[in-house]
Structures are given as structure tokens and as C-alpha cells.
Amino acid sequence: MSSLKVDNITGRGSTGFTGSVKSEGGNTTTDLQQGLCKAWINFTGLTTTAERDSFNISGLTDDGTGKTDITITSNMGNANYAGSSYNNAHAGAAKTNFGNDFGGGFGNRATDSFGVTSYSSAYIDSYNNDVLILGDLA
Amino acid sequence: MSTVILDTITGKSTATTITIGSTPVVSASANSMTIRGEGSAQTSIQQGLAKAWANTSGDGTPAIDDSFNNASVTDNGTGNQTFAFTNNMSNSNYCCNTGVLETGFVICMQILGQATSNTQIKTHDVAGTSSADSDGKNYSNNGDLA
Numbered sequence: 001m002s003s004l005k006v007d008n009i010t011g012r013g014s015t016g017f018t019g020s021v022k023s024e025g026g027n028t029t030t031d032l033q034q035g036l037c038k039a040w041i042n043f044t045g046l047t048t049t050a051e052r053d054s055f056n057i058s059g060l061t062d063d064g065t066g067k068t069d070i071t072i073t074s075n076m077g078n079a080n081y082a083g084s085s086y087n088n089a090h091a092g093a094a095k096t097n098f099g100n101d102f103g104g105g106f107g108n109r110a111t112d113s114f115g116v117t118s119y120s121s122a123y124i125d126s127y128n129n130d131v132l133i134l135g136d137l138a
Numbered sequence: 139m140s141t142v143i144l145d146t147i148t149g150k151s152t153a154t155t156i157t158i159g160s161t162p163v164v165s166a167s168a169n170s171m172t173i174r175g176e177g178s179a180q181t182s183i184q185q186g187l188a189k190a191w192a193n194t195s196g197d198g199t200p201a202i203d204d205s206f207n208n209a210s211v212t213d214n215g216t217g218n219q220t221f222a223f224t225n226n227m228s229n230s231n232y233c234c235n236t237g238v239l240e241t242g243f244v245i246c247m248q249i250l251g252q253a254t255s256n257t258q259i260k261t262h263d264v265a266g267t268s269s270a271d272s273d274g275k276n277y278s279n280n281g282d283l284a
Contacts, residue, residue, distance in 0.1 A: 077175075
């Protein structure tokens with residue numbers, strides 16, 4: 001067995017360290033950076049619109065009933081990122097509080113922010129909102 | 139291009155810490171691994187990783203087709219299933235996203251509950267506004283592991 005003891009490894013190129021890892025099947029490699037979620041948030045859209053927990057999110061702004069603007073701490077490289085969102089389309093926290101005709105999703109997307117909506121027959125502030133972003137960091 | 143072939147790289151000053159540039163990328167400390175993103179910004183590896191996911195099939199009796207950190211799925215009744223984790227989350231405020239597979243009718247998903255040890259998901263028939271089994275369910279959780 002060989003061992004190397006170092007404190008610092010410096011990349012030779014201008015892009016620094018870039019990572020890829022071998023796939024589960026062992027037949028290919030996958031890009032580590034591209035596979036990472038770049039931002040996520042769990043928040044309530046009720047009157048005090050507030051996050052419960054998040055990553056790479058700097059703030060929330062109530063943009064009206066059922067509409068929330070979310071700002072990103074470390075910006076994305078472009079506005080073409082992918083996102084996934086869930087909301088319960090209901091103001092209640094109980095298991096039975098669910099808008100069965102729920103809808104909504106993403107509004108405008110920018111490198112430093114994005115909007116999400118919650119809808120059930122009309123825009124509605126939802127108790128449960130979960131959003132994640134995948135794409136290129138700036 | 140230079141290549142070093144070896145079995146183990148160990149931090150010289152601290153055995154469990156190695157820095158690339160000025161950024162610690164290997165560390166025994168919690169939530170301490172970062173990687174440069176597509177541009178120049180650094181991003182957390184731990185926070186970017188999905189901590190659990192599963193893909194299930196089975197209209198009435200669910201079966202796990204593939205998963206990560208998902209120990210089991212329990213059928214609680216029509217459309218209602220609990221996905222238990224192998225390694226628990228540290229709190230219930232994680233970000234859960236879902237997807238549904240159903241070819242027969244329009245269906246939507248409800249997250250019934252988020253606990254540190256499991257996520258409970260239910261499917262509904264939109265037209266009938268009632269609980270309904272789906273052909274399959276998907277979920278993924280991002281958040282903090284215990």
C-alpha cells in the first residue's frame with residue numbers, strides 16, 4: 001500500500017479541481033458538479049412567508065397570495081437551470097390539508113432568483129413548499 | 139498532465155484534512171466538503187447530494203425498483219405509502235420532491251408527512267378527488283443527515 005501525506009493539492013489548470021466519479025455500474029463516469037443540487041428550500045408560504053431550512057438560499061419575498069420570490073446566495077451561471085417544486089396547495093399543516101386540484105410551479109427564473117407559485121382553483125398560500133434547483137453555478 | 143498512483147492520501151498536518159487551493163475538500167468535520175462549481179463559485183458537496191430516493195412500482199402492493207438510503211416501503215392503504223430511511227435525517231425540515239407514474243388517469247401526489255426516519259406520500263385521483271393507487275411513485279430528499 002502506498003500513502004501520500006499532503007496538506008494542499010493545487011490544480012494545474014485555470015479551472016481548479018473538477019470532479020467526476022465512477023458510476024454505480026462501473027461502465028462510465030458521472031460529473032460530480034453537475035449532479036449536485038445547487039439550492040434547495042423548505043418553506044411556509046403563509047402570512048409570515050419563512051424558510052424552515054435551506055441551502056444556498058438568501059431570502060424569501062412574499063409577492064402576493066400564492067406567489068413567492070426566492071433569492072439565491074451564490075448565483076447560477078445562467079437562467080436555464082432545472083427545478084422541481086412541491087406544495088400542498090392548502091394553508092393547513094394537517095395530513096388532510098391538501099388541495100386536490102393543486103398546481104403551480106416556477107415563475108420567472110434569473111441567475112440570482114426565481115419565483116414559485118401555489119395554486120388550487122386560485123392562488124393560495126401553502127403551508128408546505130419544497131423546491132430544489134439543478135444547473136450551473138456562476 | 140501529471141498522474142500520481144497510490145492507495146491513500148492523508149493530510150500531513152491533520153490526517154483527516156486535505157486542502158485543494160484554499161478550500162478544504164476532505165475533512166472529518168461535518169458538512170465541510172466543497173467543490174468548485176461550473177464557474178468560479180464553491181458549492182457544498184454534502185448539501186448538494188440527495189440523501190434518499192426511491193422508485194417504486196406496483197398498483198396495489200408497492201415494490202422498490204431502485205433506491206438509495208431507503209430501507210423499506212410500507213403500504214398504509216389506497217395510495218398511501220411510507221418510505222423508511224436506512225440512515226435518518228437530522229430534522230424534518232428537509233426538501234422533499236415527488237413524481238408519480240400513472241397511465242390510466244390524472245393523478246397528483248401529497249406529502250403526508252416528513253419525519254427524520256421516513257417520508258409518507260399519498261396519491262389522489264384528481265377527477266375523483268379521492269385516494270388512488272398509482273402505477274409507481276418517485277421521491278427524493280435533500281437536507282441534513284443525522
